[in-house]
Amino acid sequence: MHKTGQLMRQAVYNIYKYRFDYIQGLAMIKLFQFLLIVPVTAIVFKLMLRVTGYTQITEQNIQSFVGHPFVILMIILLIMLILLFIYYEMGFLFIMAFHQQKGTRYRFLHIWQQLHRKALSFFSIQVIFFIMYSALLLPLASIIFPLTVTQAISLPHFLTDEIMSTRSGHLLYAAITLVLVIVGIRSILAMPIFTIQPKISLLRSFIRSWRFPKRGLLGLLGLIFMLIIIHLLVMLGITLISTFPLYLLERLIPSTALVTAAITLAFLEIVFGVLFSLLQAMISQVMVAITYNTPILGRSRLTTKFRKRNYKPLTFIILVVFIALSVMNGISLEKSVYAPDTKIIAHRGYTKGNVENTISGLVSAASSGADLIEIDIQQTVDGQFVVFHDQTLRRLTGKNGVIANMTLGELKTLTIHANGFNDKISSLDDFIEIAKALNVSLLIELKVHGKETEDVLPKLVKKLKAYKVLDKYYVQSSDPQMMSQIKKLAPNLRVGIVYALNIGPMDETVDFISLEEAWVTDQLISEMKQQKIDLFVWTLNNNRSLHDFIRKNVNGVITDLPDMALDIRTKQNEREYFLQRILNLLQFMY
Secondary structure: OOOHHHHHHHHHHHHHHOHHHHHHHHHHHHHHHHHHHHHHHHHHHHHHHHHHOOOOEEOOOHHHHHOOHHHHHHHHHHHHHHHHHHHHHHHHHHHHHHHHHHOOOOOHHHHHHHHHHHHHHHHOOOHHHHHHHHHHHHHHHHHHOOOHHHHOOOOOHHHHHHHOOOHHHHHHHHHHHHHHHHHHHHOOOHHHHHHHOOOOOHHHHHHHHHHOOHHHHHHHHHHHHHHHHHHHHHHHHHHHHHHHHHHHHHHHOHHHHHHHHHHHHHHHHHHHHHHHHHHHHHHHHHHHHHHHOOOOOOOOOOOOOOOOOOOHHHHHHHHHHHHHHHHHHHHHHHHOOOOOOOEEEEEOOOOOOOOOOOHHHHHHHHHHOOOEEEEEEEEOOOOOEEEOOOOEOHHHHOOOOEHHHOOHHHHHOOEEEEOOEEEEOEEHHHHHHHHHHHOOEEEEEEOOOOOOOOOHHHHHHHHHHHOOOOOOOEEEEOOHHHHHHHHHHOOOOEEEEEEOOEEOOOOOOOOEEEEEHHHOOHHHHHHHHHOOOEEEEEOOOOHHHHHHHHHOOOOEEEEOOHHHHHHHHHHHHOOOOHHHHHHHHHHHHO
16 A cells, blocks of 8 residues: 555645646536536426425425325435436546546546446446445544535434433434444445446445455545645635735725625635535545555656646636626625624523523523523413423433323422433423513423313413513414414414424414524525514524524524524624624635
């Protein structure tokens, strides 16, 4: 196996020598993605909605939607299309790197023809192995690449939060991830083997990858990790150097800040795009070199004279792209100079240092400055309202018991515990009284277990009216029919529906929608504003998500970290420098 230094120098040498091949090849791949993958996906989805008669997909109707024969067929076609794109992109880079390292001539046409012949495997049982390969590499990629590409491919937070809420959940999640990472490592070379060797099957490629020496695989991971570190350091250095003029001008000549910021962001977007393409090319070079132990073709001297190429067309294209990005960035940054009024909603009170849905969590959330405090209620067997999330007592008390089968008095005697803290279960009356004393409003989520009394909604409305909070509080539930009924009972009450997922446009008659963050798009935010329906996004527990949605000025963010969210909103209210806005945007994109 090559020494690390020689291998890296050879990879750099090949990429520089064949730089125009990489520019043309990657440009074709991106153009293909832009002109085919994205539009076809949108068209197919609209076609599925039209054929099935659905207007939107939620957790209530997703099973019937995906069970429709036409939808099943379209989903299969979309999966095939995405897999083919991944195959062609990866295969193109691997085959090109192989020829470069062997010193043999190649043409793009011959590479595409070789890939076309192997593409027939995707219309056979072998496609299962490629699906497995793609799925196995996701956990590995999310560890190696802390980038937007892998951040977008993840389980929704409401699922992982529930899994990670217990010690056994932590252990199960860690064990599954570890197994997937190990299997992914052993399978990582299946794709370069499959794409480069004309007659080998995908199954045989998996077997070859599994039989590859462990030392070689660990060496490959080490090289990839080193490339990532170098890549990130270069990005950091370029960011510091290129943003320094903006840092000075914002303080010395504020009138030039917007134009300078737009130009700076356009420059960084282009440079980062090039850097990511280089990283992709470097990784393909390293993987091929280690898989096939290709020879070093002499010293890697970058001073070698190559045939001169005409740079004018490329320069013109880059200039046009740079100008276009600068204009679009200027418009976007100018719109971002506002004071967001996003409500900060404490999820189940303030759970840091408290047990969820408790009076102590309510007091802490109010002290943190949260605008609203979200709590969960459900009806007990004696028709009262208790503040509790789960249908059973198991997670928070360690005891057996179903909320719907117990009285409020029985529940209030129990001690609940989480994260080393203990507390008592409380009634909705207790919460309203304390909330009124603290002058904070509640977002009440009604949990439906199926054993509610027939007058559950009139009872709730009567209680809110008795405490004179009907016009101040919010009530939400995942049951649309119940929310429609309660809106008729109390037109002044702000009523909303909770969705764990949503695909497609929303046309609701409620006052607000609470939607899991993975399904919130810019188009949906715009539609909700046009319909004058508030949008609450849940559950945002990291700096990046909070920055993103507060910057977009959604109506509310539901979070376990109200203090962090308030700090972010305060900074944006103080009209951040453009430099900070650029850094935030780069964080979201990369």
